[in-house]
Amino acid sequence: MNPKIIAFDADDTLWHNESYFRETEKKFYALLEGYLPEHSLSKELFRIEMQNLELYGYGIKAFTLSMIESAMQISNNTISLEDIQKIISYGKELLQMPVELIDDAESVLKVLYGKYRLVLATKGDLLDQHRKLTKSGLGKYFHHIEIMSEKKEENYEHLLKRLDIAAEEFVMIGNSLKSDVLPVLEMGGTAFHVPYHVTWAHEHVDRKIEHNNFHSLEKITDLLVHFS
CATH class of the missing domain: 1.10.150.240 (Putative phosphatase; domain 2)
Structure with a gap:
């Protein structure tokens, strides 16, 4: 990579x-x-x-x-x-719920910040996602913020055009196989899956993913093995 x-x-x-x-x-x-x-x-x-x-x-x-x-x-x-x-x-x-960071999420961003261009690519309600980002204190690590209405292959392709990069130069990290992994693999990018203990039924994927550009991690800090 x-x-x-x-x-x-x-x-x-x-x-x-x-x-x-x-x-x-x-x-x-x-x-x-x-x-x-x-x-x-x-x-x-x-x-x-x-x-x-x-x-x-x-x-x-x-x-x-x-x-x-x-x-x-x-x-x-x-x-x-x-x-x-x-x-x-x-x-x-x-x-009005507090924003509680995943363990070690910020420490991973700190290590990668400055070495790579970091992007926040999420979906949901625009106002609420901006609220959570502000409360999280993580906004300072990101070169670009993208809040999508959906996370399908075409949405990622539009993001890549705005960032002016090729798919093979793009890596996505997320907890959803359906939204964060499969569309990125389909367009030629690399995806890392970091599972969360609870998954909404709409995001379930009931098949094993076998792809050279797919990586499954146990926790977010495992990402640093691949990006030092």
Whole structure:
């Protein structure tokens, strides 16, 4: 490898995120436990989220709207305004959660900073991702910030055009095989997978990845073996 750019995903790669969503889902299931068992509530919420993805995109605001819609459908529109307000408050709580860095994430950025051009390449709600980046204190390490509406091959290709580099000069680090690894490999880049202990169902990949440009790490500090 002779990369010009090393790009990092944000949520669940540099800081914790999905675990906060899981905690909120538990509150949502408890609120609606009188209608359906938890596994059925989970399936219905996920169905609505996928149905709304093209309209709302990713992030807490989209998640909150999907919780409200799910509650209305599950209750056959009998859910109280008080409970709707509780769901809105769950979303607001998520938007105000502290940003907790993944262990050693900043130390890895410190080592690589100055040796490579570092890029933050994430997806989600623009305002919320900027909020988390500001609270994280990590913005100073990045040459470029890219907040995408989606992470598909064409989105990465647009990023490479803006950075004026070839695919073989691009390395992506992230926790999602679906969003951070497969599209990058498909366009000819290199990808490192750093797993997180919780993965959203939408990001699951149920096949083994075998590719010369694919690397699987146990933790983010293992990256430094490849980039000293």
